[in-house]
Amino acid sequence: MKVLQINSVCGIGSTGRIATDIHHILLEQGHESYIAYGRGQAINCENAIRIGTEFDNYTHVALTRLSDKHGFGSKKATKEFIKKVEKINPDVIHLHNIHGYYINIGVLFDYLKKVDKPVIWTLHDCWAFTGHCSHFDFIQCDKWKKGCHLCPQKSEYPSSFLLDCSNLNYKKKMEIFTGVKNLTIITPSKWLANLVKGSFLKEYPIKVINNGLDLEKFKPTISDFRMKYNIEKKSIILGIANVWNTKKGIEYFLNLSEKVTKDKVIVLVGLTKKQIETLPQNIIGIRNLQDVKGLVEIYSAADVFVNPTLEEVMGMTNIEALACGVPVITFDSGGCSENIDERCGILIKKENRDQLSKAIENLLHKGKSSYSNNCLKRAQLYCKKDKYNEYISTYINSI
Numbered sequence: 064m065k066v067l068q069i070n071s072v073c074g075i076g077s078t079g080r081i082a083t084d085i086h087h088i089l090l091e092q093g094h095e096s097y098i099a100y101g102r103g104q105a106i107n108c109e110n111a112i113r114i115g116t117e118f119d120n121y122t123h124v125a126l127t128r129l130s131d132k133h134g135f136g137s138k139k140a141t142k143e144f145i146k147k148v149e150k151i152n153p154d155v156i157h158l159h160n161i162h163g164y165y166i167n168i169g170v171l172f173d174y175l176k177k178v179d180k181p182v183i184w185t186l187h188d189c190w191a192f193t194g195h196c197s198h199f200d201f202i203q204c205d206k207w208k209k210g211c212h213l214c215p216q217k218s219e220y221p222s223s224f225l226l227d228c229s230n231l232n233y234k235k236k237m238e239i240f241t242g243v244k245n246l247t248i249i250t251p252s253k254w255l256a257n258l259v260k261g262s263f264l265k266e267y268p269i270k271v272i273n274n275g276l277d278l279e280k281f282k283p284t285i286s287d288f289r290m291k292y293n294i295e296k297k298s299i300i301l302g303i304a305n306v307w308n309t310k311k312g313i314e315y316f317l318n319l320s321e322k323v324t325k326d327k328v329i330v331l332v333g334l335t336k337k338q339i340e341t342l343p344q345n346i347i348g349i350r351n352l353q354d355v356k357g358l359v360e361i362y363s364a365a366d367v368f369v370n371p372t373l374e375e376v377m378g379m380t381n382i383e384a385l386a387c388g389v390p391v392i393t394f395d396s397g398g399c400s401e402n403i404d405e406r407c408g409i410l411i412k413k414e415n416r417d418q419l420s421k422a423i424e425n426l427l428h429k430g431k432s433s434y435s436n437n438c439l440k441r442a443q444l445y446c447k448k449d450k451y452n453e454y455i456s457t458y459i460n461s462i
Contacts, residue, residue: 249454
C-alpha cells in the first residue's frame with residue numbers, strides 16, 4: 064500500500080508529529096509512505112515533499128491579510144505538486160490541515176474528484192466548514208450551520224486586515240469540499256464529530272480516532288523539580304499550554320493565586336517572558352519547553368493538573384498528565400469531557416470559578432495517590448501505536 068499524507072507542517076507541531084508517527088508505522092509494516100507539507104523544514108521523514116516555496120507562503124499570507132481568501136492562493140504551487148502526486152500514484156491520500164497558507168483547496172479537490180482515489184481527511188479543527196475561522200466555541204458563534212457572514216473573528220487566524228469574505232468563502236468551501244466519491248472524515252473527538260454532522264460535510268462517513276500519545280516517554284518520572292524550586296513541602300497545581308491567553312484560561316489561574324493557601328503553589332508552563340514578569344509570587348512561571356523529558360518531569364512532580372481551557376478539540380495536555388499519573392481537573396470544553404472520569408479527575412462546568420476552586424481543594428484533600436493508578440489506566444486508551452494503527456486499518460478498508 065502506498066500512502067500520501069498532506070499537512071501544513073512535517074514532524075513539528077501536534078499535526079506534524081501525528082503525520083510522521085503514522086508515516087513510521089506505515090514503514091514498519093512494509094508500506095510505502097510520503098508526507099507533503101507546506102511550511103518550514105521537514106523533520107523525521109525521509110520521504111517528504113515540499114509544496115511551493117517560502118515566497119509562495121508569503122504571497123498566500125498577503126492574499127489572506129488583504130482579501131480574506133485563505134486557501135485560495137498557491138495555485139501554481141499546488142498544480143506543480145499535483146504533477147508530483149500523479150508520478151507517485153498513491154493508493155490512499157490522507158489530508159490533515161489544508162489551511163496554513165500553502166495549498167489551493169480548489170485545485171487540490173478538483174484533482175481528488177477527478178482521480179477518484181480513497182481520501183481520508185483528519186479535521187484537527189473547524190476550519191473546513193466555516194467561512195473563516197478555525198475555532199468558534201469560545202465566542203459561541205453558530206453562523207457556520209447555515210452560512211457564515213459578518214465574521215466576528217475576522218482578525219483571528221487566518222486574520223484578514225481589510226475584507227470580510229466569510230460568506231463567499233463558506234459557499235466556495237461547500238462547493239469544493241462536497242462531492243468526493245470516496246472520502247472519510249476522521250476527528251480526534253466525539254465533540255468535533257458531532258459538529259461535522261451538523262455542517263455541510265455531513266454527507267461523508269465520520270469516524271473518531273483520538274490523537275495518540277507516546278506512553279514510553281510520558282510516564283511517571285522521578286525528578287529534582289521540587290528541590291530546584293524549593294517547593295518540596297508544597298502541593299503543586301500545574302497548568303501547561305503552548306500559548307497562554309484568555310481562551311486557555313490564564314485568568315482562572317490568576318484568580319486561583321488569590322485564593323490558594325501558603326502550602327500550595329501554582330506552576331504554569333508555556334508563558335512568555337513578559338507574562339512571567341507580571342506573575343504574583345505564588346505562581347512559578349516557566350517558558351515553553353521543547354524538551355519532552357523536562358516536561359514529563361514537571362508533570363510527574365505535580366499533585367494536580369488543572370486545565371481551565373475555554374476552547375479545545377481534544378485536550379492532549381490532559382492525556383499527558385494522566386500518563387504521568389497526575390489527576391486532572393478540566394472544564395467541560397470541547398473534547399475535554401471525553402478525557403476523564405471520576406476515577407482519574409474532576410470535570411467541571413466551563414467558567415465556574417467556585418467549582419474550580421472547590422474541585423482543587425477536594426482532590427488535594429483526597430490525595431494524588433488515590434487517583435494515580437486509574438490515571439495510568441485511562442492513559443492506556445490513548446497509546447500512540449494503537450491509535451495510529453486505526454488509521455492503517457482505515458486506509459486498508461477504504462481501498
